Amino acid sequence: MFETLPGFRDFPPEACARRNHLFRVFKTVARAFDFQEYDAPILEPLDLYVEKSGEEIVGQLFHFEDKGERKVALRPELTPTLARMVASRANSLPKPIKWFNVGEHFRYERPQKGRGRSFYQFNADLLGESGILADAELIALLVAIFETLGLNSELFTVRLSDRTTWVHFLDSLGISDEQRPGVLDAIDKSERRKPEQTQEALDKSVPGRGSELWERIREIKSIDSMETLVEQLEQCGEGGKSRGEDWSKLLALLEAHGAMPCIKIDLSIVRGLAYYTGFVYEVFEKTGEGRALAGGGRYDHLIKKLSGNVDMPAAGFAIGDMTLSDCLESNGLLPTYVIAPDIFVIGGEEQGSEVLATTSAVRKGGFSVSYSFKQAGFGKQFKEAGKSGARYALIIGEEESSTGTIKVKDLRTGGEESFKKPTLLAHLEKLDQEGGIATGE
Ligand code: HAM
DSSP: OOOOOTTTTOHHHHHHHHHHHHHHHHHHHHHHHHHHOOOOOOOOEGGTTTTTHHHHHHOOOEEOOTTTTTTTOSSSSHHHHHHHHHHHTTTOSSSSSEEEEEEEEEOOOBBBBTOOEEEEEEEEEEOOOOHHHHHHHHHHHHHHHHHHHHHHHHEEEEEEEEEEHHHHHHTTTTTTTTTHHHHHHHHHGGSOOOOHHHHHHHHHHHHTHHHHHHHHHHHHHHTTTTTHHHHHHHHHHHHHHHHHHHHHHHHHHHHHHHHHHEEEEEETTOOOTTTTSSEEEEEEEETTOOOEEEEEOOOTTTTHHHHHHHOOOOOEEEEEEEEEEEEHHHTTSOOOOOOSSSSEEEEEEHHHHHHHHHHHHHHHHTTTTEEOOOOHHHHHHHHHHHHHHHEEEEOOOOHHHTEEEEEEEEEOOOOOOOOEEEGGHHHHHHHHHHTTTTTOO
C-alpha cells in the first residue's frame, strides 16, 4: 500500500467540502472588497526565490532540475510570482492593483500540527499604492474574512508591527545597515528561542553587544500602547516622529473600518521573509496557541529588485488553510457538509431508458440527480435513495409510463404528488421554494 508523502494530505469529499467552505469565504469577501482573482504557475525558476524570499524559505524549497536542465522550484509562496507578473505588465495595469489568489504551496518543513509540506494559501495584495489607506484596506479584508468564518475579537488577534519603526529603533542603537538584517532575523526568531540563543545570535551580528542589545530589544518588544510607542519614536528624531504619526493614521483608519477590536500593537512581529519594508502583521488565536493563521505586510522594494526597472509600492498578506481549519474546528465553526443529490430517480425494469431520460432532463434543470446502477426491485431502489440523502425520489413505474406522469415522493415527509412529464421541472422548482410536499398529501 502506498501512503501520502509526509506533510501531504488527501482530500476525500468531506475534507474537500470543508476546504471549499474556506475557499468560498475567501473569494466572496475578497470580491466584496473589489479584489480580482488571478492565477499563476506552481513551478517557477529557482532563482525567483533565492535572495528574494529570505534564507528560511530557500532552505525549505522543493527544487530540482527539469529535463531541459533548468533549475526549478515548486512555489513556497506567491509574492515573488505576483511581483514578476505585475512588473511585466506595470504600464498597462490600472492602479491600484487589487488581486487575490487561492492556491497550493510547498515548503519542505518538518510536518507538525498546522504545518505541512503542501498547504493552501489565500493571498491578497494591493500594488501601486504607497498610502496607509492601502495597508488599512488589507488589514480590514483580513479581519472581515475571519469574521465571516465566525471568528471574533475574543478568538483571534492581528498582531501589528512595523519594520520602519524597528529601523528607527535600531538606528538609534547604532546598528549599521549591514548589521540590520541579522538583528531583525534574531528578533523574528526570539519568540521560538531561549533568551541565551537570541543573545548569541545578536552577538554574532553585532560583536560584543549581544546582551546589551537584547535588554533594549526586550523593552521595545514589550511596547503595547500607542502612547509609549509614539513617545519612544519621538526620541528617534524627525523620522521617528513622522512614523509615530503614520501609526496614528493607520489605527484611525482601522477604527473607521471597524477592525480595531481585533488589533494589538505588538513589536515582537518582524516577519521572517526578507522583503518587508513597512507595517507588518501576523494573526494568531487569542489563546496564544498554535502557529500563525496569517501574515503579511508592506514590501515596497521587491518589484524593483525583481524587475530592475519598475518601481512600485506593494503590500499584502496570506492566510494558510491548515492552522485556520484547526482553529475553526476547535471552536466548532466548521460546518459539517452533507454531500447528497437533490433527487434520486427510481424505475421499473421496463422503464430503464425513461429513468435515464428523466435524469438527464432534471440534471439540465440544475438539480443534482442520482439513480441506481443495479437492476433492483423498487424496495431496494428506495433503500438506496434513502441512503443517498436525496430529498426527493422520482418514481417511474408502469402506470406512470403509460399515463405520461411521474410521481414525486418527498423522502423527508413521506408526502407524494404526481405530475405530467412536461410540467415536472416547473413543479420541482416550486417544491424547492416551498419547502417540500406535506405529509400524506
Ligand atoms: P508566510 O507568513 O510565510 O507569508 O505564510 C502565510 C501563512 O501561510 C502562514 O501564516 C501560515 O498560516 C501559512 N503557512 C506557511 N507555511 C506553512 C506550512 N509549511 N504549512 C502550513 N501552513 C503554512 C507568506 O507566504 C507571504 N508571501 C504572504 C504575503 C503575501 N506577503 C505579502 N503578500
